[in-house]
Amino acid sequence: MKYTKLLKGNHALAEGGIAAGCRYFFGYPITPQSEFLEHMAEIMPEANGEFVQAESEVAAINMVIGAASCGAKVMTGTSGPGFDLFHEGIGNLHAHDFPVVIVDIMRGGPGNGSLHPSQQDYDVCIKSRGDMKNIVLAPWNHQDMYDLPNLAFELAFKYRNPVVIMADNVIGQSYGNVVMDDEFKPTEFDTSSWAMSGAKGRERHLSIAHFPDPNVANEMQHYKQGKYAEMAKNEQRSESYYCDDDPEVVVVAYGIMARNSYAAVKALREQGYKVGLFRPVTLFPYPMDALNEATKNAKHVLVAEMSAGQMCADIKGRGFDKDVVLKPGFCPSSVPGTGEIEAWIKELL
Amino acid sequence: MEYKVLIGGSGGQGVMLLGTMLAIAAINEEREATCLPAYGPEMRGGTANCTVIVSDEPVLTPSPDAVDAVIVMNEPSYxxxxxDVPENGILIVNSSITNNVVEEGVNYEIVKVPCNDIAAELGNVRAANMVAAGAYIQKTGAVSLEACEKTLTDYFGAKKPGVVKSNIDALKAGMDYVK
Incomplete structure (x- = not known):
């Protein structure tokens, strides 16, 4: 049965994870992600799953590797400083081709950073050392926080790749409507060809994170890049609003910036201006085809993001050939409001 | 129709419960809502606040540029x-503990409600937040009394019928005070 609840974004992630079949969670608390972990601690036992609050992020991500190696649906979550500590483990997950869903509720700045809203983890979320790529999903409302964990597991198991759900603290910490379905049946994935399930009666499965043999190393690199090309072909996801009538200005934004930009675009449409919004849902693979389509006749493209232009540089690097205006050009300590975004757009009209 | 209210008070005054109660009441009416709490250093003592939006349509953004009403539960929040009170907006003040309210020359409506005193008379001073909620829903019609009653009953649960009743009584007293 479907029903609606008011959920905190971080709680919606936990509920969505359990609904998607996640039965293992290992993590370490950090603002603004802690309520995700706390809610997992509450609801995981009811789902007969395992929850462990580890002694550190380094321990947590290694516990995640253990569960992932067995083919289990496992999640963890953190914020920027913890994501820094996750990197070694994420590298190993890539080396082994283990599926996992990682949540990053971003905070601002380097080091321990600020507790302000931010979109500054874009670069570190889409990439991992050794030319590796994480699939990255960017929720913009509470419903996405509930729905995306299932998509994340589908992609993680389809490609045997880490998937990051990257959100900002406005969505993570605020409450909103979520439609839930208590009869939802998540996909059970066939892991029999690779999972470390005990080798009794079959050939043992070997998984290594070390590639000293040059032929093996080359083969691995080609396999990985081939996998990313497949993702780019099949998994680009995005939404376009008011982009069907060749708008003069198209705003490109994700997360809370897409939310506020949508409000700005809607207000300007009501005043008769031809403006549109393009919202990437996957940040890797980036939905370049839909971006090119949405902006093909636009006079101006405005990238609105709370960083010094990480997404902007990414689309440029992927060959986006239109001039792009970046706003606000840095990460301010509060989210630019609808009025501010309207003013940026009007400057271009 | 969209209702946007900023609620401020100090930790322990039930500001978050007041905010989420309004939002859940909206969902009980099959409408849409968001509630954005202030977070960060302010969570530890000092002022607590949240912004609630109740709407007949999906809420555009949980962090709006402006609200149409402000509820302040104490003087520092005032x-x-x-x-943040806009022109022609409403300011609801917990006048039990907020004294220095500027009333002359303002371009918005001030509604002074002695929330603590009313709640104390009803025997549950902790329900002062619901007195303010009652005043707010009576003045604006943002959500119905029935939806709030259902929310409080679900929230406190069948185990605490006395707490449910005292909160609903406080809600009604707040409504009556501003009628």
């Missing part, structure tokens, strides 16, 4: 958020 000082901090009085500037």
């Amino acid at each position: 000082s901090k958020f009085v500037g």
